[in-house]
Amino acid sequence: MNSGSTGLHRSVQLKSFELFARDITEVDVELLHALTVAVRWPHRPADWEFLRQVGQGIVAVDGIGRVFGSAMWFPQGDDFATVGLVITTPRTQAQGAGRWLMTQVFERCGKRHLALNATHAAYPLYVSLGFASEGIVSMRQGKIGKDLPPLPELDGEVTEMPTDRLADIVTLDAQAFGVNREGLIRSLAGIASAMVLWRGGAIVGFSMCREFGRGHLIGPTIARNDLDAAHLTAAHLQSLPGCFVRVDTRENDGLYAGFLDQSGLGAAETVTTMSKGRQFLNRENGQPWVYGLAGHALG
Numbered sequence: 001m002n003s004g005s006t007g008l009h010r011s012v013q014l015k016s017f018e019l020f021a022r023d024i025t026e027v028d029v030e031l032l033h034a035l036t037v038a039v040r041w042p043h044r045p046a047d048w049e050f051l052r053q054v055g056q057g058i059v060a061v062d063g064i065g066r067v068f069g070s071a072m073w074f075p076q077g078d079d080f081a082t083v084g085l086v087i088t089t090p091r092t093q094a095q096g097a098g099r100w101l102m103t104q105v106f107e108r109c110g111k112r113h114l115a116l117n118a119t120h121a122a123y124p125l126y127v128s129l130g131f132a133s134e135g136i137v138s139m140r141q142g143k144i145g146k147d148l149p150p151l152p153e154l155d156g157e158v159t160e161m162p163t164d165r166l167a168d169i170v171t172l173d174a175q176a177f178g179v180n181r182e183g184l185i186r187s188l189a190g191i192a193s194a195m196v197l198w199r200g201g202a203i204v205g206f207s208m209c210r211e212f213g214r215g216h217l218i219g220p221t222i223a224r225n226d227l228d229a230a231h232l233t234a235a236h237l238q239s240l241p242g243c244f245v246r247v248d249t250r251e252n253d254g255l256y257a258g259f260l261d262q263s264g265l266g267a268a269e270t271v272t273t274m275s276k277g278r279q280f281l282n283r284e285n286g287q288p289w290v291y292g293l294a295g296h297a298l299g
């Protein structure tokens with residue numbers, strides 16, 4: 001520290017400090033929570049605990065253990081991972097820590113193909129690291145009214161998921177997501193309520209709802225068409241009047257998006273789905289599709 005010789009200076013030059021990478025499991029969850037609070041994200045300590053259970057990550061700490069940044073990755077299958085929770089505290093931003101955290105992620109993910117949902121703040125960084133844009137995700141959220149908007153009749157029936165049918169939804173999810181996320185889906189099933197759509201004796205869609213952030217998050221929602229997705233989402237919403245709900249979706253128009261709008265779930269902000277390596281989003285007509293994301297970091 002250099003405060004000058006007279007002691008009357010009105011400013012002080014502090015020494016810059018070094019940040020070290022530590023495993024994310026080594027720090028108190030409250031320090032992670034402070035990170036998301038600092039960038040105004042809604043994660044609760046319980047949300048961080050869950051993310052640490054289903055993924056891997058690092059934190060950037062200084063010499064006395066204070067946390068200034070984080071980055072996580074969620075390996076799925078043998079050759080793919082989603083990346084998320086890339087944060088540096090406002091005080092340390094624009095000094096190279098975000099880029100450094102990402103190089104640490106690359107090193108630890110090896111040859112895995114990567115996908116993430118980039119905020120506006122992070123988009124230029126990811127472009128410069130070789131990520132390509134594939135789509136836009138709208139974060140839709142709001143308080144649910146007493147009455148849901150009417151929907152055209154459903155061909156099929158929505159019920160709670162029987163516990164012995166988890167394998168069915170793992171398969172559907174893999175078809176829609178493009179990679180088998182069995183571990184994640186099983187973990188989500190432990191903390192979420194799950195609804196399934198039956199048609200012709202088979203499960204053809206599902207949707208999960210769990211507590212997250214300021215209220216509830218509905219996703220993943222996997223369906224073959226807008227109407228199926230809307231009915232699956234409605235099955236959760238009808239038990240959430242007056243509650244704060246969030247849905248992350250790439251659907252901007254059509255019946256499903258209209259239903260969300262009319263249910264009080266207006267688009268709040270957007271993130272850009274980006275990939276590095278092989279193309280991530282591969283939608284095929286009539287095939288299961290990810291209508292609602294499991295979360296920004298989970299894809």
Ligand SMILES: CC(C)(COP(=O)(O)OP(=O)(O)OC[C@H]1O[C@@H](n2cnc3c(N)ncnc32)[C@H](O)[C@@H]1OP(=O)(O)O)[C@@H](O)C(=O)NCCC(=O)NCCS
Binds near residue numbers: 120122
């Ligand atoms: C996005 C974020 C992680 C970037 O972290 P950072 O520590 O500021 O990143 P860096 O200092 O390594 O900067 C990386 C690049 O971002 C850009 N950048 C960073 N701050 C910027 C600023 N204030 N204005 C313009 N560009 C900026 C620059 O292009 C920089 O590239 P350069 O290395 O060629 O100069 C950080 O801003 C953050 O935590 N934001 C809030 C949470 C968030 O949005 N996370 C992203 C989740 S996908």
